[in-house]
Each structure stands twice: as structure tokens, then as C-alpha cells.
Amino acid sequence: MRVTFGAGVLRKLTDEVAALGLRRVLVLCSPEQEDTGRLVTDTLGDRSAGLLAEARMHVPIEIAHRAQRLAARSGADGCVAVGGGSAIGLGKAIALEHGLPVVAIPTTYAGSEMTPVWGLTENGQKRTGRDQRVLPRSVLYDPELTLSLPTALSAVSGMNALAHAVEGLYAPDATPIVSLMAEEGVRALASALPGVVRDGTDVEARANALYGAWLCGAVLGATTMSLHHKLCHTLGGTLDLPHAQTHTVVLPHALAYNQPAVPQALSTLSRALGGVADPARALWELAGRLGAPRSLRELGMAEADIPRVVDFAVSNPYANPRDVTADGIRGLLQQAWVGDPPQG
Numbered sequence: 001m002r003v004t005f006g007a008g009v010l011r012k013l014t015d016e017v018a019a020l021g022l023r024r025v026l027v028l029c030s031p032e033q034e035d036t037g038r039l040v041t042d043t044l045g046d047r048s049a050g051l052l053a054e055a056r057m058h059v060p061i062e063i064a065h066r067a068q069r070l071a072a073r074s075g076a077d078g079c080v081a082v083g084g085g086s087a088i089g090l091g092k093a094i095a096l097e098h099g100l101p102v103v104a105i106p107t108t109y110a111g112s113e114m115t116p117v118w119g120l121t122e123n124g125q126k127r128t129g130r131d132q133r134v135l136p137r138s139v140l141y142d143p144e145l146t147l148s149l150p151t152a153l154s155a156v157s158g159m160n161a162l163a164h165a166v167e168g169l170y171a172p173d174a175t176p177i178v179s180l181m182a183e184e185g186v187r188a189l190a191s192a193l194p195g196v197v198r199d200g201t202d203v204e205a206r207a208n209a210l211y212g213a214w215l216c217g218a219v220l221g222a223t224t225m226s227l228h229h230k231l232c233h234t235l236g237g238t239l240d241l242p243h244a245q246t247h248t249v250v251l252p253h254a255l256a257y258n259q260p261a262v263p264q265a266l267s268t269l270s271r272a273l274g275g276v277a278d279p280a281r282a283l284w285e286l287a288g289r290l291g292a293p294r295s296l297r298e299l300g301m302a303e304a305d306i307p308r309v310v311d312f313a314v315s316n317p318y319a320n321p322r323d324v325t326a327d328g329i330r331g332l333l334q335q336a337w338v339g340d341p342p343q344g
């Protein structure tokens with residue numbers, strides 16, 4: 001895909017849309033970002049086919065159908081999704097149905113813009129799949145559009161991005177190039193996030209964080225995720241826990257669980273995090289410094305739900321560098337529920 005990065009690159013949107021041969025594009029965003037959506041339609045002028053400000057977390061099927069119908073009715077030949085993973089996910093739902101190209105303008109660090117992975121939620125069940133048609137054709141990373149992301153959300157969104165790089169380093173399909181991206185992504189995000197949280201209007205810190213998110217998203221798109229992502233998927237899907245916050249809480253514990261089995265990933269992470277001895281502990285401390293949640297309890301999960309998540313985690317086989325045992329996962333989730341420091 002094409003990627004355009006830098007403060008103010010939104011001004012190049014019309015050129016990017018024209019370069020793809022698109023004449024009328026439907027703009028998508030969340031209701032909370034309707035102003036940003038309007039800024040995008042204004043920037044597009046007569047290349048805009050309208051704005052749908054209805055994107056929601058995990059792409060509910062009814063909203064996907066509405067967006068697909070509107071895309072067809074408005075004669076759109078492409079979409080521009082501006083926002084976080086929810087807006088980009090809605091663009092992907094249209095691409096999946098009609099094959100329309102997606103231009104993504106990410107304003108969080110979630111990384112969906114770099115992946116061919118789509119998701120749709122129906123009757124409380126989220127289905128996901130891979131399809132090259134949903135991979136955005138062009139991505140514009142404009143740090144200025146991230147200045148409004150509340151610092152608390154920035155912290156958890158950044159931790160969410162770090163999780164992609166961590167699991168990319170020990171993925172079954174990891175490659176040396178992807179590992180370089182993962183290391184640089186971790187370094188960039190871990191060093192930028194404290195500055196972002198200190199001053200959300202610091203454009204330089206925002207640019208460094210977005211650069212890290214780009215790298216981590218590219219790792220997510222290129223590799224198969226393991227235990228951490230599966231646990232977060234289950235916690236989000238079955239208990240409706242918030243996406244980025246859940247990643248933030250679980251990551252140190254999932255990494256601590258896997259650390260004994262992944263010495264090479266460990267030394268890469270140690271280097272990326274400034275020479276730390278225990279990367280899992282360092283990520284837990286980073287979350288604390290960022291003022292982010294560190295326990296599943298504070299996200300509203302009931303302790304009584306742990307066995308259900310354990311059952312799900314052990315009954316669905318997936319790639320993981322260390323054996324996934326019921327006792328192991330129970331211990332991991334118990335620590336994460338309480339918010340204790342991670343122990344493998």
C-alpha cells in the first residue's frame with residue numbers, strides 16, 4: 001500500500017484519492033469524531049459522496065449492512081475511513097461486500113490500517129477473517145489528527161500497539177525483517193508514550209508514537225498472533241471488556257507466561273525497552289507510569305468469570321510458543337485480575 005506520513009498530510013488526501021482513480025468516496029467515522037469526519041469531507045470537496053458517522057467497536061452487522069447499502073446507493077467508488085480501528089473496520093466491511101478500495105486515516109494506535117483482517121459482530125459473536133480486498137490501498141498518518149485523542153486512551157491504545165510487536169517477535173511466521181520492525185516499533189512507542197501522556201498536544205511525541213504504531217500495525221498484518229491476542233479476543237467477545245484497556249492489562253502477564261520459551265524475543269525486547277532485565281515487568285511498570293489500568297478487576301470483570309475464559313483458551317488450539325495449560329492460564333488471569341506484577 002501507499003503510506004503518507006507527517007503533520008498536515010491530511011491536505012494531500014485529495015491527491016491520494018485521485019491517484020487511486022477514485023471520484024466519489026464515502027467518508028466513515030465514529031459518532032464521537034463527526035467533526036473530524038466533516039473536516040475530511042470538506043477537504044475532499046466534490047470527491048466526497050457523503051459522511052456516515054456511525055462506526056462502532058467490533059463492527060456490529062447492522063451498521064455494516066447500513067454502510068454497505070449507503071455505499072451502493074450513493075454511487076461511491078471507494079471509502080475514506082478516519083478514526084480508530086472501529087472506523088477502519090467499517091471501511092473494511094464495505095470493501096468485503098463491494099470490493100471498494102479503502103483509504104485509511106488512523107487517529108489511534110490500534111493498527112487495523114496495516115492488516116487484511118476484517119471483523120463483524122452478529123448476535124454477540126465476532127467473526128474475523130483475512131482478505132486482501134480489505135487491506136487499505138492508501139494510508140495517511142497525520143499526527144495532528146491524534147492530538148485530540150484523550151491521553152488516557154492514547155496510553156492504552158499505545159499498549160495495544162505494543163502487544164502486536166511483542167507477539168510478532170515470537171510468531172510462528174516471524175521473519176528477520178518483521179522482527180526489525182517490531183523492535184523499532186517497541187522502542188519508538190515505549191519512549192514516546194510518556195511524552196504523549198504528559199502533554200497530549202506535543203506534536204513530536206505524537207509523531208513518534210504514530211510512527212511506532214505504524215510499525216507495530218505492520219507486524220500485526222504480517223504475522224500470526226498467539227496467546228495474548230486470543231485471550232483479549234475472548235475477554236472482549238464474551239465479557240464485553242474494552243479493547244485497548246484489556247490489551248494493556250493482559251500484555252505483561254501473557255508475555256511473562258511466554259518469556260521462558262522465547263529467549264530471542266526476550267533479548268530483542270530487552271534491547272528495545274532500554275536494556276531491561278525483565279521485559280514483562282518493564283511493560284507492567286510502563287502501564288503504571290502512563291496511569292493506565294493494570295487489573296481486569298478495574299475493567300469490571302468478575303473473578304467468577306475466570307474459569308470460563310480458561311476453558312475457552314485451552315479448548316481452541318492456536319499457535320503459542322509455550323504450552324497453553326489450564327493451570328497456567330488460570331494463574332495468568334488471576335494475576336491480571338488482581339493487578340499484581342507479572343510472574344511467568
Ligand code: NAD
Pocket residue numbers: 030031032033056057058059083084085086087089107108109110111112113115116117118119145146147148149150153157220243244
Ligand atoms: P475506536 O476506533 O473504537 O476508538 C475509540 C474511541 O476513540 C472512539 O469513540 C473514537 O471516535 C475515538 N477517537 C479515535 N481517535 C480519536 C482522536 N484522535 N481524537 C478523539 N477521539 C478519537 O478504538 P480502537 O482501539 O482504535 O479500535 C478498536 C477496534 O478496532 C476493535 O473493534 C478492534 O477489534 C479493532 N481492530 C482491528 C484490527 C484489525 O486488524 N482488523 C486491528 C486493531 C484493532
